[in-house]
Amino acid sequence: MEALFDFFTAAGPWGWFIAGLLLLVAELLLPGVFLMWVGIAAIILGALSLVFWPFGFWGWQLQILLFAVLSVVAIIVGRRILKNRETTSDEPLLNQRAASLVGRTAIVVDAITDGRGRIRLDDTLWVVEGPDLPEGAHVHIVAGDGRKLTVAPLEKA
Known part of the structure; x- marks a missing residue:
């Protein structure tokens, strides 16, 4: 732990940039x-350190406290940014195999x-x-959830 303090003392404000x-x-x-x-919080603290490093109040205790506060704030802001980001996929059923079978x-x-039985689709x-x-009846898949499919009898034309 002492080596870490020595690093930040020797590196000055640049230690926060390196850590970031x-x-x-x-x-x-x-x-x-x-x-x-x-x-990002560490880089912001590095920028603040460039300004406040010469002043006596800018001790390691204040820097650690600000780093903790900035980290929490950055995480909260970052989560909100990612949560509000709308993502659309060109393949929405890519990892939902059962749902992709609906209509077959x-x-x-x-x-x-x-209410339970088995069907063969391709090799599965x-x-x-x-x-x-009965066995041999033709069905179409109306819903898929996880490993379970829901079927209905195929209407004859």
Whole structure:
């Protein structure tokens, strides 16, 4: 811990800039959007340190306190910014396999009894819910949630 204080004493205001940049680099290497806000707080504190470093009140205790406060404020502001950001995808069902199957047709391979049965879609057997239907009946998928599909009998033309 003493080495850390020695570093900040020797580096002066630039120590906060270095710490901020290291936190931003760590954000690139680690998943999540947390270290970015703490890094921004450190860079802001570095800018403040450039101005206030010569004054006697600018001790390490005040700097640590301001760093903690700036980090919390930056995290709160950052979360609000990301929360309000509207994201649209060109593939909204990319990671929702069951939902992406809605509208397809299939054949019942295990009769649907008491509302449950199985269908084959491509090379996968799916557990389905729907009205009781015999094996070999044609159905279409009306809903998908997680690993469960809901089917309805296919209307004959």
